[in-house]
Amino acid sequence: MKDFALKGDILYSKSLNKVSQHENSYLVCVDGKSEGVYKKLPAKYKGIKVYDYSGYLIIPGLVDMHLHAPQYIFVGLHMDLKLLDWLNTYTFPAEAKYKNLSFAKKAYDIFVHDLTLSSTTRFSMFATIHNEATLYLMNELEKTGFKGYVGKVNMDRNSPKYLIETTNKSVKNTLEWLDACEDFKNIKPIITPRFIPTCSDKLMKELSKIMIDKNLPVQSHLSENRSEIEWVKELMPKVKNYEEGYNKYGMLGTTTKSIMAHYVWPDEKGIELMKNGNVWVAHSPASNRNLSSGMAPIGRYLREGIKVGLATDVAGGSYLSMFRAIEDTITTSKVRNCLFDSEYYNVTIEQALYLATLGGGEFFGKVGSFDKGYEFDAIVLNERDIPTVLMSELNLLERFERYIYRSHTNVYAKFIAGKKIV
């Protein structure tokens, strides 16, 4: 891989409340990793290629911790129902279509095209229960240059006839799918029980064994909607809370890394389990609003040291843009503050940038920063379409804030692990 530098106005998070700003500087990439930011290009890098983005804002690539690739076909539609009815009425019939590989190819080609142009550089996504379509999606993402996780979904109960597996078939298909994934270099498999209501105790035990044997991460949904939580209580009467429902299978970060999407309604005892392990909350404010699920208390999670990343949750979320997820994280925190919890602080622009980069990036290793040694994921933002006479008075964080609220367009350029994608 060729070494190179980006020249421009460089902004990134150092920690939850601290950003690093470097006007008119150089960001150096060596072997796919950041070598740091310099005001002047050091002599040892003389002669390397410089992409000149002078006047443009350069930030780390954004991390989408939770989305459903197959649901992209109906993004922006069907926001009239709550979670469980929405799944049965719209989502399960749509996902069933991916049994047909030629349908899946057409749908996933559009999805990968749009994701390529977006601000997203890393992700953890759900596919469907179908092996062939899932492998096609993974292959297309790999070819494009993305890095991230894709999960073949497991569901063996409380699912429609046309979108269900027997327990044995679900396990067998998972093992076959994992064998077929071995050749992928950058797109990795993640164990994906859809959520407890659609996965029997026996299936959860088998998936847990596979997860531990093969040291694979796991992703699922947790405490998204109040009817769902009541249902889980009926399905697991001996378990104290929904959190424990996953924890008993080692799926809350006690054995391998874990992502739990939503977590809108924490249980007061269960929340302790979220502080202990290697588990991330994937916060998807648009989806939580669109399906009338609620507003996750992100300010509280941050204060209590729970790991959080941001997510679009297509297609409960109505967009693929992580810029909008950042905006919605901030605005939702303020609405929640007004309505319920005056003691919970707002999510600030600094914190939202952190959550969308380092916060989620940590799940993937050294990702989400421009400090030396981090994987070189960078996006270049174009503010030419949103001019203001105040531009010269703004610092880089203010320019980023303005961009988040004013522009939901795609990126001007994008690099993943040192490879130019856009």
Ligand SMILES: [Zn+2]
């Ligand atoms: Zn989801």
